[in-house]
Every structure is written in C-alpha cells, then in structure tokens.
Amino acid sequence: MASATSIAPTAAAKVARAAAGRRAPPAILVIFGGAGDLTKRLVVPALYNLVRAGRLPDGFSIVGVGFGDVDTQSWRHDLRQMIQSLAADGGGEFRADGIDEDTWDWLSRRMTFLTGDFTQPEIYNRLKAFLAEQSTKLGTGNVLFYLAVADKFFGAIIEHLGRAQLTRQTNGDWRRVIIEKPFGHDLASARALNAQILRILSEDQIYRIDHFLGKETVQNILVLRFANGIFEPLWNRDHVSHVQITAAETVGVESRGKFYDGTGALRDMVPNHLFQLLAMIAMEPPVSFNANDVRAKKTELFSAIHPISPDDAVRGQYAAGTVIGKPARAYRQEPNVAPASTTETYVALKLAIDNWRWARVPFYLRTGKYLAARTTEIAIHFRQAPYALFRETPVERLPRNILTLRLQPDEGLSVSFSAKRPGQDIEIDGVAMDFSYRDYFEPLTTVGYETLIYDCLIGDATLFQRADTVEAAWCAVQPVLDAWAARPAGDFPNYAAGSLGPDAADRLLGRDGYAWLPLGDAPQKRNSRG
Numbered sequence: 297m298a299s300a301t302s303i304a305p306t307a308a309a310k311v312a313r314a315a316a317g318r319r320a321p322p323a324i325l326v327i328f329g330g331a332g333d334l335t336k337r338l339v340v341p342a343l344y345n346l347v348r349a350g351r352l353p354d355g356f357s358i359v360g361v362g363f364g365d366v367d368t369q370s371w372r373h374d375l376r377q378m379i380q381s382l383a384a385d386g387g388g389e390f391r392a393d394g395i396d397e398d399t400w401d402w403l404s405r406r407m408t409f410l411t412g413d414f415t416q417p418e419i420y421n422r423l424k425a426f427l428a429e430q431s432t433k434l435g436t437g438n439v440l441f442y443l444a445v446a447d448k449f450f451g452a453i454i455e456h457l458g459r460a461q462l463t464r465q466t467n468g469d470w471r472r473v474i475i476e477k478p479f480g481h482d483l484a485s486a487r488a489l490n491a492q493i494l495r496i497l498s499e500d501q502i503y504r505i506d507h508f509l510g511k512e513t514v515q516n517i518l519v520l521r522f523a524n525g526i527f528e529p530l531w532n533r534d535h536v537s538h539v540q541i542t543a544a545e546t547v548g549v550e551s552r553g554k555f556y557d558g559t560g561a562l563r564d565m566v567p568n569h570l571f572q573l574l575a576m577i578a579m580e581p582p583v584s585f586n587a588n589d590v591r592a593k594k595t596e597l598f599s600a601i602h603p604i605s606p607d608d609a610v611r612g613q614y615a616a617g618t619v620i621g622k623p624a625r626a627y628r629q630e631p632n633v634a635p636a637s638t639t640e641t642y643v644a645l646k647l648a649i650d651n652w653r654w655a656r657v658p659f660y661l662r663t664g665k666y667l668a669a670r671t672t673e674i675a676i677h678f679r680q681a682p683y684a685l686f687r688e689t690p691v692e693r694l695p696r697n698i699l700t701l702r703l704q705p706d707e708g709l710s711v712s713f714s715a716k717r718p719g720q721d722i723e724i725d726g727v728a729m730d731f732s733y734r735d736y737f738e739p740l741t742t743v744g745y746e747t748l749i750y751d752c753l754i755g756d757a758t759l760f761q762r763a764d765t766v767e768a769a770w771c772a773v774q775p776v777l778d779a780w781a782a783r784p785a786g787d788f789p790n791y792a793a794g795s796l797g798p799d800a801a802d803r804l805l806g807r808d809g810y811a812w813l814p815l816g817d818a819p820q821k822r823n824s825r826g
C-alpha cells in the first residue's frame with residue numbers, strides 16, 4: 297500500500313507534464329448557440345480549463361453565433377460571470393480557487409460574437425468573411441464548428457455551411473463539426489440525419505458527442521480492462537453471471553419539461569449514455585486505440601444485441617415524494633409537462649448479447665430521475681463458487697464476487713468477496729476491497745468537455761460516435777420504442793420520487809434469481825450477509 301501511494305503521484309505528475317506539452321494546432325472555433333446554456337455551462341468553462349492546462353495554441357479564435365440581444369462585449373461579460381461563479385463555488389468539478397485573470401484574459405481577447413439567425417443564409421455570408429479575415433490573421437484555415445443548438449437545427453446548419461462552402465477542406469486545412477445529443481429520436485430519424493449530413497461532410501469531419509465519453513472514469517474502463525492482466529481472463533460467460541449498469545439521478549426534469557416530455561428516459565439515456573458504458577465494458581479488445589478500430593468493436597457489439605423484447609423492458613414515472621429530504625412534485629405537475637403525460641422518467645432493460653463472449657449473460661440496465669441516490673456504476677457479478685465445502689451455509693447466503701466500477705460520484709472500484717469471520721466456527725461474511733481515485737490522484741479541474749473538445753482539435757475521433765454505431769444503438773432499442781408507443785403505460789405514476797424505482801424493475805431481475813444492488817450503499821454493506 298505504501299509503495300502504491302508513493303508511486304501514484306509521480307505517475308500522475310508525468311501524465312500532467314506530458315499533457316501540458318501537447319498543444320492543439322491553430323484553429324478557429326465557431327459555436328452555434330453561442331449565447332445558449334450549454335456554451336455557458338460547459339463549452340466555455342472547458343476552454344478555460346484547456347487554457348489553464350496549456351492545451352490551446354496561440355493561434356486560436358472563438359466565434360459565437362446566435363440570436364438575441366448579444367454583442368461581443370456582453371457575451372464576454374456573461375461568460376466571465378459564469379466562470380467566476382463556477383470558480384467561486386467550485387460548481388461541478390470546478391476548483392474553488394477563484395477566476396484566473398491571465399487565463400480569462402487570454403480567452404476573452406480571442407472571442408467575437410456574431411448576432412444573427414442561423415436558419416437564414418445571411419449570417420453565413422458574414423461568417424465566411426469573418427473566417428477569411430481570421431484565417432489570414434492566424435495563418436490557419438482550420439475551423440471547428442460546434443453545434444450547441446437544439447437538435448432540430450443540426451441538419452439545416454450543416455446544409456447552410458455546405459452551401460456557403462464553409463465545409464470545404466483546402467490546402468491541408470481541416471473543417472470539422474461537433475454535433476450534440478440527441479442524434480435522432482429513433483432509428484429512422486437518426487438514419488435520415490446521417491444521410492442528410494453525409495451529403496455535405498465526410499464521416500471523418502463529423503464528431504457526434506456523447507458527454508459520458510468525456511468522463512475520466514468512463515475512459516478508464518478501457519485501461520482497467522486492457523492494461524491489466526487479471527481481469528480479461530474472467531471477462532466472459534464462463535465466469536460472469538450477469539452485469540448491472542445503473543445511472544440513477546436525484547434530479548427531476550427541472551426546467552427541461554418541454555424537451556423531456558417529448559423524449560423520455562429511454563431515448564434520453566439508453567442508446568447513448570448507457571450504451572457507451574455497455575460498449576466499454578462488453579466490447580471485444582480493439583487491435584489498437586485508433587478511432588476506427590475502437591468504433592468498429594462498439595458497432596459490432598451493438599449489432600450483437602438481441603432485439604429487446606418489450607417483456608424485458610420496464611418503464612416508470614415518478615409520483616410526488618421526498619428526494620434527499622426535500623419534497624418533490626410529481627412528474628405530471630412539472631412545468632411544461634402534459635397533466636396526463638405517459639412519458640417515462642425511469643427505464644430498466646434486460647439485454648442479451650448474441651456473441652461467444654456473452655451468450656446467456658444477461659445485462660441489466662436501469663436509469664431514472666428522482667431516485668433515492670445519485671450513482672452511475674457498473675457491477676460485474678461473477679458466478680458463484682462451488683459451495684460443497686460450506687454445506688452449513690445456504691448457497692443464497694454465500695456472498696458473491698462483484699466487481700463494481702463507480703463512475704460517479706466517489707469514483708473508484710471495489711471487489712467484494714467472502715472472508716471468514718474470526719472465531720472458532722467457519723462463518724463466512726462478505727467484505728470488500730475498495731479503491732478510490734481521490735486517494736491516489738489529484739482531482740482534475742474539469743467539466744467533462746475538455747477532452748472532447750481537445751480531441752476534436754487534434755483530430756482524434758475515438759471518443760465520438762460513428763454513423764453506423766449510432767444507428768446500431770437505435771436499432772437495438774427500436775422494438776421497445778415501438779411497443780411503448782403502441783401501448784401507452786396505464787399505471788403511471790408508478791414510483792415515488794426519492795424511491796428505488798418501480799417494483800416491476802425488481803421483478804425483472806427477480807425472475808432470473810437476481811436482485812439490483814442497493815443504490816448508493818457502501819461496498820461492504822452491499823455484500824454483507826448480516
């Protein structure tokens with residue numbers, strides 16, 4: 297233990313030094329939706345952190361494009377206030393040590409706002425002239441367009457960019473586009489959007505974001521699996537009985553009723569975020585970490601998911617309740633939600649993966665709003681040891697080996713196993729070995745978008761979604777979307793805000809002889825038989 301802690305800081309410092317050395321190439325970042333919430337809360341704070349980490353080049357310029365009563369001065373002012381409040385309260389993962397004036401100055405000097413309607417051609421002519429001027433000044437024609445706008449604008453903006461010839465790559469300069477979530481709202485719309493944008497852009501110009509892939513702990517799953525010799529030999533149907541993937545939230549829909557009521561938990565979380573976790577944990581080892589090798593393995597995995605039967609899908613909607621000590625209203629009472637809404641705020645699924653590694657190993661996924669605890673984790677449940685030696689202990693009371701990857705909060709990993717209680721009798725109890733990131737590494741100052749923006753600037757698409765991967769994911773959940781649309785839920789609301797979710801989700805595992813891990817309990821407690 298002592299040697300592990302003394303090695304860790306040195307390794308972490310090495311990584312930090314190497315990272316600081318690699319600056320992105322000169323480029324112009326154009327943010328559509330420049331005055332919007334996503335830009336304020338995530339994109340610009342991420343840029344600020346990238347400047348602090350020494351990752352952005354001197355030849356860098358940021359152009360905000362959007363509607364409204366905004367100009368360059370007021371834009372800079374608003375963004376500064378946002379950074380200041382994040383830095384003051386340590387919001388998200390921001391460090392609470394105040395705004396760094398030099399960093400902010402570096403960034404704000406490079407910011408310009410173009411006010412205009414991005415659904416009309418006029419703004420694209422102005423943008424083109426501005427980009428030409430900036431290119432001469434910076435000596436680069438590299439442009440990254442960031443679509444931080446509602447999904448209904450994705451296709452139209454790309455068409456306008458194409459018509460204005462802003463997506464053409466000449467003289468070795470690149471043009472790339474980051475597209476936010478949601479990418480389509482079902483298989484047909486995702487296919488149509490892919491077809492529309494692929495008429496204008498080549499696949500390697502498109503960066504479809506899934507912000508879960510920006511999370512350190514999600515990226516670390518690959519390191520855990522493939523940089524360690526001890527896990528991979530166990531990672532298959534011979535040793536794993538089932539896998540549970542949980543993304544439980546303690547927030548409700550907040551101010552997003554309008555978006556959420558037309559979306560629901562399945563579309564909002566499953567084919568994107570939860571499937572990314574599934575891919576990281578279940579895909580075959582890629583031959584390299586090259587973007588296409590990794591994405592090919594993910595696509596292969598999604599294509600191997602057996603069409604999900606509606607009998608293996610549970611939906612729920614929250615009623616009023618108490619969440620972490622605070623009263624919470626029912627979903628149907630939330631602003632901009634239909635009073636008789638049948639939109640689900642909870643979903644649990646059982647997936648079967650038809651390949652040699654995972655045949656007959658069920659994967660259970662669950663996610664929901666207003667649950668008892670906030671936790672995102674993956675639990676690999678291993679097969680029970682032969683128990684002939686412990687005849688006195690009923691098999692169901694022998695603790696199982698579970699490897700739990702905690703992705704947020706309290707990032708870490710635990711392995712639970714059986715140990716003998718000290719004493720004359722052989723009495724078995726469940727114990728856990730626990731690793732927490734914070735015990736080994738300095739926490740990073742990050743909002744989760746830093747890596748994604750940086751990777752896009754250096755042209756590394758590994759953490760972004762390819763067209764076929766997105767479509768394969770929608771394809772897997774489409775039967776459930778169809779079944780639910782044809783038969784709206786009759787029992788909503790069916791779980792209290794602040795609870796563990798609907799009872800039917802327990803039955804989904806219960807019928808296979810399993811149970812969900814309790815939400816948010818310490819690893820030792822989860823595996824204890826007492």
Ligand code: BG6
Pocket residue numbers: 477545564672
């Ligand atoms: C978003 C969903 O993509 O992810 C939200 O639209 C959800 O509904 C959020 O709350 C969860 O992300 P995180 O990073 O807070 O776990």
